Amino acid sequence: MTTNAEIAERGKKVLVPNYAPQPISIVRGEGCWLFDAEGRRYLDLMGGIATATLGHAHPKLRAALEAQAALLWHVSNLFTTEPQIRLAERLTACCFAEAIFFCNSGAEANEAALKLARKWHRDQGEDRFEIIAFENAFHGRTLFTVSATGTPAYWKGFEPMVPGIYHAKYNDLESVEALTSPRTAAILVEPIQGEGGIRTPDRGFLAGLRRLADQNGCLLLFDEVQTGMGRTGTMFAHQQEGVVPDVMTLAKALGGGIPIGAMCTTRKLASALVPGTHASTFGGNPLACAVAAAVVDELLEGGVLDHAKAMGERLGDGLDAIAAALGPDKVLASRGRGLLRGLALVKPVAGIVDACRARGLLVISAGGNVLRMAPPLVIAPEEIDHGLAILREVIAELG
Ligand SMILES: Cc1ncc(COP(=O)(O)O)c(C=O)c1O
Numbered sequence: 046m047t048t049n050a051e052i053a054e055r056g057k058k059v060l061v062p063n064y065a066p067q068p069i070s071i072v073r074g075e076g077c078w079l080f081d082a083e084g085r086r087y088l089d090l091m092g093g094i095a096t097a098t099l100g101h102a103h104p105k106l107r108a109a110l111e112a113q114a115a116l117l118w119h120v121s122n123l124f125t126t127e128p129q130i131r132l133a134e135r136l137t138a139c140c141f142a143e144a145i146f147f148c149n150s151g152a153e154a155n156e157a158a159l160k161l162a163r164k165w166h167r168d169q170g171e172d173r174f175e176i177i178a179f180e181n182a183f184h185g186r187t188l189f190t191v192s193a194t195g196t197p198a199y200w201k202g203f204e205p206m207v208p209g210i211y212h213a214k215y216n217d218l219e220s221v222e223a224l225t226s227p228r229t230a231a232i233l234v235e236p237i238q239g240e241g242g243i244r245t246p247d248r249g250f251l252a253g254l255r256r257l258a259d260q261n262g263c264l265l266l267f268d269e270v271q272t273g274m275g276r277t278g279t280m281f282a283h284q285q286e287g288v289v290p291d292v293m294t295l296a297k298a299l300g301g302g303i304p305i306g307a308m309c310t311t312r313k314l315a316s317a318l319v320p321g322t323h324a325s326t327f328g329g330n331p332l333a334c335a336v337a338a339a340v341v342d343e344l345l346e347g348g349v350l351d352h353a354k355a356m357g358e359r360l361g362d363g364l365d366a367i368a369a370a371l372g373p374d375k376v377l378a379s380r381g382r383g384l385l386r387g388l389a390l391v392k393p394v395a396g397i398v399d400a401c402r403a404r405g406l407l408v409i410s411a412g413g414n415v416l417r418m419a420p421p422l423v424i425a426p427e428e429i430d431h432g433l434a435i436l437r438e439v440i441a442e443l444g
């Protein structure tokens with residue numbers, strides 16, 4: 046048997062050391078369970094960082110992938126391919142968007158949104174190029190998106206950052222207003238800050254951003270890379286707020302584990318991206334789009350969205366109960382919506398993540414002291430209860 050340590054050693058010799066992987070190597074997944082190289086199994090409450098929408102090796106996604114694999118893998122956007130249109134039809138049917146640009150990741154989707162904002166205003170003859178983003182936001186690792194990311198630690202060594210990007214305080218409309226100017230091209234915001242610690246918007250905050258954007262004449266961009274596709278109880282998080290953005294970006298859960306990103310916008314704004322202005326070789330790849338279309342079908346027609354809403358409430362209630370039972374000496378807050386949840390702890394969470402893994406439970410951190418949970422949306426009630434029992438035990442001991 047190859048051990049976890051042997052695989053890790055091989056990786057150290059040939060991979061760029063930009064990750065610090067946990068000391069297990071996952072070789073197989075089934076539903077909400079993952080299995081390491083030594084045959085140990087783990088309940089997956091992190092879902093590949095909010096990505097394994099329907100769990101691992103879902104039969105309908107496998108069928109969609111295998112059917113498309115037998116037909117066509119890749120021809121580029123020099124040709125029209127039907128799976129891309131199929132997916133765009135499904136996405137436009139369930140939100141404000143009328144036109145979709147496909148790419149391969151969340152960073153690329155945000156890059157496209159930011160470029161669209163600048164291009165749209167330039168086409169109107171306006172000199173608007175500034176972006177207002179938020180402290181603690183996370184938007185990706187390309188130079189433009191990492192510049193928009195509101196955590197200076199991610200900029201270190203890569204300066205100078207893209208100019209004209211300012212960071213307001215999340216949930217503070219006055220700080221946004223203070224940064225608006227006739228040069229503002231867009232406000233970019235996560236409807237719930239994920240990496241930044243599962244911070245939810247105060248009532249009226251997103252509506253206030255819409256108002257400020259309209260008053261200023263700039264665009265409102267919602268980064269739903271982590272919150273989209275049923276993660277927070279509705280198909281898209283902004284649909285709980287009664288606010289419609291000009292652009293929404295998706296990735297992660299859209300493909301259920303296959304790499305894909307999307308920038309979703311109105312037909313009017315999309316008109317700024319004429320042929321030659323923006324592109325991606327792999328964007329809209331038939332394999333990725335066929336799988337993502339099956340993800341959307343399963344969410345809407347397979348009843349997964351309704352199930353996820355109920356499971357989100359169960360997980361949230363369970364985490365609230367842990368916070369109440371262990372008290373403010375250990376747990377500062379239980380936050381989040383649907384199946385995107387966080388427990389803010391008093392101590393840094395790294396030791397707790399390790400202890401949970403040792404007991405067969407996978408969770409991750411968000412910021413230094415928040416334990417994040419973003420399990421597959423198909424998680425069963427007894428799996429949630431199993432995870433909560435381990436968490437409670439570990440936090441009581443080490444928190
Ligand atoms: C809100 C948000 N936007 C963008 C990204 C970047 O996505 P990717 O890693 O696919 O480039 C992430 C990744 O965690 C994210 O959470």
